[in-house]
Amino acid sequence: MIWSQANLSNQKIRSISFNGTNTIAGTYGNGIFFSTNLGLNWIQSNINNRYVNCLVINGNNTYAGTISNGIYVSTNNGEYWSQTNLNTATINSIAISGNTILGSGSNCIWLSSNNGTNWINIIGSAFANKYVYSVALSGANILAGTDSSGVWRSTNNGIGWIQTNLNNDAIHSLLASGNYVFAGAENSGVWYSSNNGTNWITKNQGFSRIPYISCLVTSNNYLFAGTYGYSVWRRTLSEIVSTLFISTEIPEFFSLGQNYPNPFNSSSKFKIQIAKSSDVKLVIYDITGRAVETLVNELLNPGIYSITWYASIYSSGIYFYTLTAGNYKETKRMMLIK
DSSP states (O other): OOOOOOSOTTOOEEEEEEETTEEEEEEBSSOEEEESSTTSSOEEOSOOSOBEEEEEEETTEEEEEESSSOEEEESSTTSSOEEOSOOSOOOOEEEEETTEEEEEOSSOEEEESSTTSSOEEOOTGGGTTOOEEEEEEETTEEEEEESSSOEEEESSTTSSOEEOSOOSSOEEEEEEETTEEEEEESSSOEEEESSTTSSOEEOOTTOSSOOOEEEEEEETTEEEEEESSSOEEEEEHHHHTTEEEEEOOOOSSOEEOOOBSSSBSSEEEEEEEESSOEEEEEEEEOTTSOEEEEEEEEEEOSEEEEEEEEOTTSOSEEEEEEEEETTEEEEEEEEEOO
């Protein structure tokens, strides 16, 4: 199977979204096109001269963020569009949860709590002179990815903002899924938070070099990362979210807990304590001493973490797991029984 070009052949495509067999494409300067047969044929919508940065589908509504013309909404899969009251802003990204819609701009974060009828700017003084590339909604948290100061978080609808520990990079993409949040950075790759963006750890194992991450999307239990000049990469979600940050308490020493349950059938958890910021590795070995899986290979901040090993593909037997963090190293034994 090879790539085949659709008849939308001379357009500069900035964004794509789909719902069933309906596909919508946003272009750079020629508005929005829609297809009802999975992209085989395309029809230009009534928006025909706009620069469309982003597209988001939420139920029966599709929202389009444009350059200098704000946000449009379609209720018929992209065939016809109407402009919302947010009609002069540049919108880099859109995030939706229920009736709440966020749109990020150059020095603005626009919020609507009534499906786009009314909008307010919630960027506040914390974002003075900040360019906001990306936004996300995670539970009661609003997250904003900036051009140089990482991710900021608000727990009160933008009244106050706190800079997270992901604080010194340009964040081009934010993606929320349940309590999990993923961030794509310009210089430091993929980041992951298990607590609504409060704390972040990198997830860059497998990259031959750390890429510029321009977009993130999930599908079929995979996280896909689109890069700037370095292709598309994917990694299973279950592998990424196996590490949970469970406490901000700073331990006095490093430690590796006994896995639980033990013996176990298909999965088991490990608790580790990190006393200071360190490059941390947690590796599983079989009875012969062969490394079978690396669960952690990241720079971790001080705190207490829970890591899950999903072992359904492995045979019954005795396994060992080793934690290495700076000068600390400890190994423990466990038993897998099927």
